[in-house]
Structure formats: C-alpha cells, structure tokens
Amino acid sequence: MASVSPGQLSPPAATRTGSTREELLIAAERVFARHGFAGASLDEVAEQVGIRRPSLLHHFRSKRELYDAVERRIFEELNAHLTGLEAEGAPFERLMTLLNQWLTFMVERPTAARIILRNSSDLISRPADPVEFSWRTVETFVRLVEEGIAAGAFRPIKPVVALNILGSAVLSFVCNADQFGHRRRYDATGRAERAEFESALRRAAWGVLAPA
Amino acid sequence: MASVSPGQLSPPAATRTGSTREELLIAAERVFARHGFAGASLDEVAEQVGIRRPSLLHHFRSKRELYDAVERRIFEELNAHLTGLEAEGAPFERLMTLLNQWLTFMVERPTAARIILRNSSDLISRPADPVEFSWRTVETFVRLVEEGIAAGAFRPIKPVVALNILGSAVLSFVCNADQFGHRRRYDATGRAERAEFESALRRAAWGVLAPA
DNA sequence: CCTACCGATCGGTAGG
DNA sequence: CCTACCGATCGGTAGG
Numbered sequence: 001m002a003s004v005s006p007g008q009l010s011p012p013a014a015t016r017t018g019s020t021r022e023e024l025l026i027a028a029e030r031v032f033a034r035h036g037f038a039g040a041s042l043d044e045v046a047e048q049v050g051i052r053r054p055s056l057l058h059h060f061r062s063k064r065e066l067y068d069a070v071e072r073r074i075f076e077e078l079n080a081h082l083t084g085l086e087a088e089g090a091p092f093e094r095l096m097t098l099l100n101q102w103l104t105f106m107v108e109r110p111t112a113a114r115i116i117l118r119n120s121s122d123l124i125s126r127p128a129d130p131v132e133f134s135w136r137t138v139e140t141f142v143r144l145v146e147e148g149i150a151a152g153a154f155r156p157i158k159p160v161v162a163l164n165i166l167g168s169a170v171l172s173f174v175c176n177a178d179q180f181g182h183r184r185r186y187d188a189t190g191r192a193e194r195a196e197f198e199s200a201l202r203r204a205a206w207g208v209l210a211p212a
Numbered sequence: 213m214a215s216v217s218p219g220q221l222s223p224p225a226a227t228r229t230g231s232t233r234e235e236l237l238i239a240a241e242r243v244f245a246r247h248g249f250a251g252a253s254l255d256e257v258a259e260q261v262g263i264r265r266p267s268l269l270h271h272f273r274s275k276r277e278l279y280d281a282v283e284r285r286i287f288e289e290l291n292a293h294l295t296g297l298e299a300e301g302a303p304f305e306r307l308m309t310l311l312n313q314w315l316t317f318m319v320e321r322p323t324a325a326r327i328i329l330r331n332s333s334d335l336i337s338r339p340a341d342p343v344e345f346s347w348r349t350v351e352t353f354v355r356l357v358e359e360g361i362a363a364g365a366f367r368p369i370k371p372v373v374a375l376n377i378l379g380s381a382v383l384s385f386v387c388n389a390d391q392f393g394h395r396r397r398y399d400a401t402g403r404a405e406r407a408e409f410e411s412a413l414r415r416a417a418w419g420v421l422a423p424a
Numbered sequence: 425c426c427t428a429c430c431g432a433t434c435g436g437t438a439g440g
Numbered sequence: 441c442c443t444a445c446c447g448a449t450c451g452g453t454a455g456g
Contacts (some may be wrong), residue, residue, distance in 0.1 A: 020425095034335050039250030042451065054453080055425050063451065114333045120387045121330040123246050131393035138392055160388075160396050161412050168384035169377040175332045176376055180350055181343035184372050200373050200420050207419025208412050232441095254435065266437080267441050275435065 021059050023049045029070045033111035036118060037067055068133070074112045075133045081105050082140065091148030092209065096202055098144060099166055103198065106174045107188055113174040120168070141167065145209070154209040162208050166201065173197050233271050235261045241282045245323035248330055249279055280345070286324045287345045293317050294352065303360030304421065308414055310356060311378055315410065318386045319400055325386040332380070353379065357421070366421040374420050378413065385409050 018026075027048035031040045042063055046056040060066035082101050085094055106113040119130065131138060141163050148154035177188040186193050230238075239260035243252045254275055258268040272278035294313050297306055318325040331342065343350060353375050360366035389400040398405050 036248055036250055036334065038248055041449080043449085052426065053451080054427085057452065058425080061452090114335070118330070118333040120384055120391055121326045121333060122248065123326070123390075129393055130391045135393060138396070142396075157412060158398075158408060160392055160398065161385075161409055163392075164384040164388055164409070165377070165381040165412060165416050168380045168388075172332060172376040172380035173373075176372075176380075178335075179332055179342045180372055180375075181341055181347060184350070184354075186370075186372065196370060197373055197376070200369060200377060203419035203422075204377050204416040205419070207415035207417070210415075253433080255433085264442065265435080266443085269436065270441080273436090 020049065020051070024056060024059055024066070025070055025073055028066050029074070029111045029115065032067060032070055033114040037063075037122070042066070071115065071133045074109075074115060075137055078102070078105050078112070079136055079140070085140070085144070091144065091151055091153040092206065095141075095144045095148065095209070096205060098141060099170065099201060099205065100198060102167070103170050103173070103194070103201070106170055107194065110174050110188070113171050117168075117171040117175050138163065148209065152211065155211045157209065162205075165208055166205055169201055169204065173201075232261065232263070236268060236271055236278070237282055237285055240278050241286070241323045241327065244279060244282055245326040249275075249334070254278070283327060283345045286321075286327060287349055290314070290317050290324070291348055291352070297352065297356070303356065303363055303365040304418065307353075307356045307360065307421070308417060310353060311382065311413060311417065312410060314379070315382050315385070315406070315413070318382055319406065322386050322400070325383050329380075329383040329387050350375065360421065364423065367423045369421065374417075377420055378417055381413055381416065385413075 024045065028040075028045045031045050031048070035041075040063075042053045042056055045066070046053045049056075056066070060069060081104075082098065084097055087094065089097070106116075116134070119134070142159040145154060145157070145159040145162055149156050174188050177186050188194070236257065240252075240257045243257050243260070246252075252275075254265045254268055257278070258265045261268075268278070272281060293316075294310065296309055299306065301309070328346070331346070354371040357366060357369070357371040357374055361368050386400050389398050400406070
C-alpha cells in the first residue's frame with residue numbers, strides 16, 4: 001500500500017508525519033470548523049494533505065462519513081483528556097474540574113469548539129440521534145450534577161439547564177473572541193483572559209447549583 | 213408593479229398577506245436557520261413564497277444581500293422589543309429585564325436564535341466587521357454592565373465575559389431543546405421549563421456580577 | 425494513489 | 441413576474 005507515485009508533493013505536512021488517514025482527519029477538522037458541513041469542500045481537505053479528492057474518498061466513503069469521523073475523534077479525545085473526576089472531592093469541585101478541563105481542551109483546540117457549537121445551531125446535520133458522539137460527554141456532566149443533588153450539595157435542578165448555561169459558556173468564550181468587533185476582541189488563549197473567565201464561570205456555576 | 217401573471221400560485225401564504233419582499237424575508241429566515249448560509253438554497257426560499265429564483269434575485273441582488281437583510285431585520289426587531297431599560301431600577305434588575313426580554317424574543321422566534329448562534333461558530337460568514345448588525349444589541353448589554361459597575365452594584369468584570377456566559381445561555385436554551393437526545397428533550401416554549409431556566413439564569417447572572 | 429468523467433445543484437444573468 | 445441559459449462547483453464513481 002506504500003505509495004511510490006512520483007507526483008507526490010504533500011506541502012502542508014513537512015516530513016510527512018502520521019498516516020494519511022490521520023492527516024485527513026486533522027485537515028477535515030480545520031475545514032469543517034471554518035466552513036461548516038455544507039460549506040466545506042472535500043477538494044480543500046484533500047488539497048491540504050496533498051492528495052486528490054478521489055483518494056480521500058478511498059479512506060472515507062462519503063463527506064458525511066468523514067464528518068462523523070472528525071466528530072467522533074473530537075469527543076474521544078475530549079473524554080480521554082478528563083481526569084480526577086472519580087475522586088472523593090466535593091461535588092462542586094469535581095464539577096469545576098470537569099468544566100475547567102473542557103475549557104482547557106477547547107482553548108487549545110478551537111476547531112473542536114466551533115464544530116461542537118455548530119451542533120447547537122444545525123438542526124438537521126445529524127440524521128439520527130444528535131447525541132451519537134457526544135452522549136458520553138453529556139452523561140459525564142449530568143452524572144456529576146445528579147450526584148451533587150443526591151448528596152445535598154446542589155439544589156435540585158434539571159441537569160441540562162446547568163449544561164446549557166455552563167457548557168455553552170465555555171464554547172462561546174473560545175468561539176466569540178473575534179465576534180464582538182475589533183474594539184472588543186480578546187485572546188482566548190491569554191492567561192489573564194482565561195483567569196477572568198474561569199473565575200466568572202465558577203461563580204456562575206455556584207449561582208446555578210448552590211442549594212437554596 | 214402589481215403582477216398579473218396567470219401562473220401565480222403562492223401556496224404557502226394563504227390570502228397573500230404582506231409584500232413579496234416581506235414574505236421572502238420570512239421564508240429566508242426559516243431556510244437560513246435550518247441550513248445555514250452555505251447550505252441554504254435560494255430555490256427553496258423562492259419556492260416557499262411561490263415564485264422563481266430569478267424573481268427573488270430581483271428583490272435581493274445576491275444571496276449575501278438576502279442573508280444580511282434577514283440578519284438586520286432580526287436585530288432591528290429584537291431591539292424594538294426592548295422596553296423599560298432606561299428606568300431608574302436597580303442595575304441588576306435592569307440587566308435581568310434585558311436578559312428576560314432576549315429570552316422571550318428567542319423562545320418565540322427560534323429561527324432568530326439559530327441564526328445568531330451560528331454567528332458564533334461561523335468564522336468567515338461576515339466579510340467585514342462581525343458586529344455590523346448586532347453591535348446595538350451588544351452595546352445595550354455592555355452599557356448596562358458598565359453602569360452597574362460604575363454604581364458599585366456589580367464587580368468590575370469585563371462586560372464581554374458576562375455576555376459570553378449569559379447571552380449564549382439564552383441562545384443555547386432555545387436551540388438545544390432537541391440536541392441532547394430524545395431522553396433529555398425539553399420544550400423551550402413550556403411554562404415550567406422556561407421558569408426553571410429563567411431562575412437559573414438569574415442566579416448565574418448574580419454569581420457572575422455580584423460585588424466581591 | 426491517480427486521471428477522467430458523471431449528474432446534480434448552485435448563484436447569477438439575459439432578455440422580455 | 442417569467443423562461444432559458446451560463447459557468448462553476450459539488451460529491452461521488454469508474455477504472456486502473
């Protein structure tokens with residue numbers, strides 16, 4: 001399967017690291033994040049890897065399949081990034097650990113944040129169940145909230161209400177850095193900006209969840 | 213300009229209320245909300261009004277111009293929907309008035325919520341300044357926060373941080389009703405659901421803004 | 425991994 | 441307001 005065709009250029013990835021499939025997923029995440037599913041073109045993805053579209057379609061049989069693989073990969077790596085949630089800490093601290101790990105992941109990977117946020121605004125992107133890939137992420141959050149309620153540490157709130165407020169805040173912080181006009185632009189990767197947001201997010205979470 | 217062509221059917225809008233331009237804007241908002249800018253087709257918009265695409269392009273010279281008109285209309289009507297903000301109430305109550313009016317508007321007009329939320333995930337949709345249409349809405353929120361800070365009623369927080377958390381919460385509440393899987397589906401127009409969200413949003417806002 | 429090709433759909437224009 | 445048409449681009453396939 002090793003290619004020996006002479007016309008191989010592969011300008012983007014110097015020294016050709018990783019498998020072609022992996023390179024395609026990375027390029028596709030970038031392209032889907034920028035243009036959305038409908039606006040993305042397979043030609044652009046293939047070009048970034050230095051191959052042609054039919055070769056891409058040898059690895060992924062359709063645009064939908066490529067998109068699904070990108071999304072699955074994002075949530076797998078997000079979940080793999082989580083640690084310390086099973087510990088015996090206080091429910092609120094465990095929830096903030098989760099939120100801060102989400103935040104770290106999204107800040108370092110804004111393409112993922114864009115793709116996940118778009119899931120909220122795209123009605124029909126998912127043919128079947130919209131949680132096909134995100135359910136584990138959602139369940140982790142919901143479980144922490146439910147355990148906190150059961151322990152009397154949180155008020156009895158519907159977990160998705162808290163998720164709507166706190167989860168979308170993380171995504172918006174990352175995605176909106178350039179969306180409020182040049183006068184209000186900020187750097188989501190900046191230390192001070194992150195610290196201010198993290199502390200505001202913590203206070204929001206406490207307001208939402210603190211027992212009455 | 214009154215059309216007398218015999219092939220006129222106009223099945224969607226019975227009794228032909230409103231101008232064609234107005235009908236096009238309504239249909240376009242629905243189509244753009246569902247498919248996004250790239251995924252929307254002018255044929256679908258025209259068909260919903262009972263005309264052909266070239267006739268649509270007589271009213272709006274391009275897809276971009278149509279989209280811009282939809283977005284401008286949304287923010288105009290959102291701003292027109294606001295009342296009681298100049299009153300002499302406490303800063304926090306004025307801010308909650310604003311947020312609750314946003315919430316009412318978005319719940320009653322989920323197509324607008326979807327289009328605005330997509331502005332966060334679409335990087336390149338706006339050629340020039342991303343706040344071309346939303347700046348007045350953003351400024352209203354920012355001003356209320358700044359006045360609250362000046363009055364000592366709020367802690368000194370960067371207004372966009374509060375906007376990221378509280379504004380996106382409103383949009384997510386409306387847009388995510390069906391995005392957490394059928395087991396966690398909710399009705400964003402329901403009285404109880406709204407009441408629970410509104411109270412959680414208020415507590416989140418207080419957590420974010422309350423003086424240290 | 426490629427070239428060559430397919431049908432479908434797109435936004436937009438010409439002209440009346 | 442229409443029909444007819446334009447070039448461009450799309451996802452996907454054939455075949456090697």
